[in-house]
Amino acid sequence: NAGVTQTPKFRVLKTGQSMTLLCAQDMNHEYMYWYRQDPGMGLRLIHYSVGEGTTAKGEVPDGYNVSRLKKQNFLLGLESAAPSQTSVYFCASSLYPRGGAEAFFGQGTRLTVV
Amino acid sequence: LAKTTQPISMDSYEGQEVNITCSHNNIATNDYITWYQQFPSQGPRFIIQGYKTKVTNEVASLFIPADRKSSTLSLPRVSLSDTAVYYCLVGDGYGGATNKLIFGTGTLLAVQP
Numbered sequence: 001n002a003g004v005t006q007t008p009k010f011r012v013l014k015t016g017q018s019m020t021l022l023c024a025q026d027m028n029h030e031y032m033y034w035y036r037q038d039p040g041m042g043l044r045l046i047h048y049s050v051g052e053g054t055t056a057k058g059e060v061p062d063g064y065n066v067s068r069l070k071k072q073n074f075l076l077g078l079e080s081a082a083p084s085q086t087s088v089y090f091c092a093s094s095l096y097p098r099g100g101a102e103a104f105f106g107q108g109t110r111l112t113v114v
Numbered sequence: 115l116a117k118t119t120q121p122i123s124m125d126s127y128e129g130q131e132v133n134i135t136c137s138h139n140n141i142a143t144n145d146y147i148t149w150y151q152q153f154p155s156q157g158p159r160f161i162i163q164g165y166k167t168k169v170t171n172e173v174a175s176l177f178i179p180a181d182r183k184s185s186t187l188s189l190p191r192v193s194l195s196d197t198a199v200y201y202c203l204v205g206d207g208y209g210g211a212t213n214k215l216i217f218g219t220g221t222l223l224a225v226q227p
Contacts, residue, residue, distance in 0.1 A: 004157075033215055042201065043158070043217040059216065090157045092215065102148075103215055105157025 002026050006091050006106035013081045013113045021076040021109050023091030031094045032074035033058075033103070034066060036087040043090060049074055081113045118202045123222040132189045134221050136202030139183050147178060147185045150201045152220070158201060162187070189223075197225045 007022040023032065030051050035043040035058075045058030047066040055066045063085060065077045074093075078085060088110050094103040119137040126132045138147070146165050150158035162169055164176040164185070175188040189196060199220040 035217070042199075042219040045216055048215075088155075092157070094215070102160040102163065103150075103158075105159070108155070108157055 004106040023074045025093040029093035033092045034076045035090045120221045134187045138204045148203045152199045
């Protein structure tokens, strides 16, 4: 049982390049989330999904797009990367549609935009 | 969505009991209180969740007073490995419109030998 897996673990992008981060969960969870965490700060919610085919904006959605075509996968896209998007990105999933329910996190993706 | 306030940092020594308090004055009737732990370079990990009174598991206890406007995470006999950031989250329940997991800045607990 892998839990929540993020791909890739590390990536360096040039300003203006695009990329997609993949989050996969094998727990049949309905809810999935993407966060970013900057040095010395807490996690900020980018986008989330309450089920297959649905997405919603979080606290800091600008510059990012997401898709949830399959229940087990939640993709985070950067269309034109900027240095301000240098961060560690975490994906999470949870089973119950209840705020604060136990969420499981991936190991993170460290993204550097130069 | 209820906003939470926690101390930015706390210091302790090995073997002591540590209590971290979280204020959530605007907590709603359906909200649950959840605590997560995060080690450097790792994603947060669920510790404990409660609605009212006291909840205890193998890792920690959670104390919630009757008015639910605050909660206290209690870690018994901490060790160096408990050094981490602890987040308090308050979220609504049962498919409400705000099914988000919003993290605050958390409390950095530093355990000294």
